[in-house]
Amino acid sequence: MSIRRAKRDQCFTLVGNHIFQEGHLSFQAMGMLTYLLSKPDHWQVSPAQLANVTQGAAKKTGRDGVYAILKELRQVGYVTTQKRASGEIEYIVFDEPKTVNPDLAVRSVSCSETDKPDLAQPDPAQPTQVKTDPKQKRKDQLLILAQQSEGNDSVSEKLQQANDMQDVVFHLNNAAQTRFQPKGQTAGLIIARMQDGFSVQDLMAVIDHKVQEWGDDARMRQYLRPATLFNINKFPGYLSQARYVRENGTTAVAVAVGRPSRHWEPDDEDTRWIHALHQSSEQYN
Structure with a gap:
């Protein structure tokens, strides 16, 4: 090393x-x-x-x-x-x-203490110096993310995907006052949802809606995290809820299933409220 x-x-x-x-x-x-x-x-x-x-x-x-x-x-x-x-x-x-x-x-x-230094290049006595251009650093990070991502997409498509992923993370951190990094599980979840066909605007819409819904609740703020927001089983329901609220100008979606919103548990695997939401939406169409 x-x-x-x-x-x-x-x-x-x-x-x-x-x-x-x-x-x-x-x-x-x-x-x-x-x-x-x-x-x-x-x-x-x-x-x-x-x-x-x-x-x-x-x-x-x-x-x-x-x-x-x-x-x-x-x-x-x-x-x-x-x-x-x-x-x-x-x-x-x-x-x-x-x-x-x-x-x-x-x-x-x-x-000069070293523990069996690796004498392969670069020479420990002459460490490589790298200029820290912020723009170049971002490009390098995107290239690494693109190279690590799977699939048959071209490098340019992967770079765009990695760039979109970083935009989503930035939006989450800015909206929810969090400090998630565009890597690891966070990056994987966001890219996976984009590969499922959801747009950057869809992901940001879910972030904005859940920040509005949970942001002032000390107990629920902990769920403003990628593992919950972009979960494969929960994200479609969260997006439907965000769209419903945007179109109908209401946040009382929980009434559709007879459950006060303050008792919602986002980690609950019971997704029956999604079907109730769709049925409620059809009544207005």
Whole structure:
């Protein structure tokens, strides 16, 4: 395996290699510590805010996980706490551990330390430098997505599909204030629905309708996610509901099945409400 580094002259963080020495910190603690060190000096550490950082990621870290990582960093000496006059706990982060015997906490780590480096190209002594043009970066990401997608479509068609998928993810994040990434399961679900014949406008219509329906409900907001919105069994029903509401100017679709909307469970496999919706729609035609 080789490491290729992009050239950066702004928006980067310098940390000591001692943070990454073996047997020193868990990968989770390494990640949180580098995240904290990327913040300005006056930034206030808030466990509640840290618990929201990984929302939308493939594997999120909740409140208990955040406190467990902070505890590990405190034990090693990278984080200390002090009680304010108001009674609140203030967290102080260090880029080197503050312990009674710091030499025991961090062994000397050579800057050229490698673990059996791969001598194949590129040469580790001369890492490849890549210019970070935002437009080119987006094109490269689209090309990778297109190459990874299945089917007999041409590369240009796959590129357009990948571009449309990213537009849908951007629309979801903007409408629902989420942080989903255009890759993995999220990308797969969106592309699958487009391959089923649904348009970008169809996907965005479902997003807009469900944000309007669930956005102000603290319990239902958790379902504003690709796994629910673009589920193969649920999406056609959600789209029918969005179209019905748009054409009839009402959000009381749940009345058609005699069930208050606040009790809807989007993960319920019972799709009888879809048929009731169609029957109700036919009565108005």
